[in-house]
Amino acid sequence: MLIAQNAKDDFGSLLVIGVFSMLIFQVVINIGMTIGLAPVTGIPLPWMSYGRSALITNFLALRIVESVASHRHRLKFRD
Numbered sequence: 001m002l003i004a005q006n007a008k009d010d011f012g013s014l015l016v017i018g019v020f021s022m023l024i025f026q027v028v029i030n031i032g033m034t035i036g037l038a039p040v041t042g043i044p045l046p047w048m049s050y051g052r053s054a055l056i057t058n059f060l061a062l063r064i065v066e067s068v069a070s071h072r073h074r075l076k077f078r079d
Contacts, residue, residue: 003069012068019061 004016023046030045032038044054 003065007068008071012071016065016068019065022061023058 001016001020004013004020007013007016026043026046029038029041029043033040033043044051046058047055049055
């Protein structure tokens with residue numbers, strides 16, 4: 001969320017928030033399925049499940065977040 005707050009533009013901020021929301025949604029649904037509160041679906045747990053396409057998608061989403069973080073304005077410290 002700090003990356004979204006320090007992003008250079010609104011689009012980068014919205015990208016980071018979207019990736020964060022995607023990961024949190026997957027985790028919450030998967031934990032809900034495990035403890036019996038949600039119906040069992042095919043949503044994999046990020047970076048833990050066997051699905052290779054989900055793994056690649058999650059790593060690409062993290063790369064987008066890293067790209068937004070690397071293109072933000074640098075804070076300059078004054079003496």
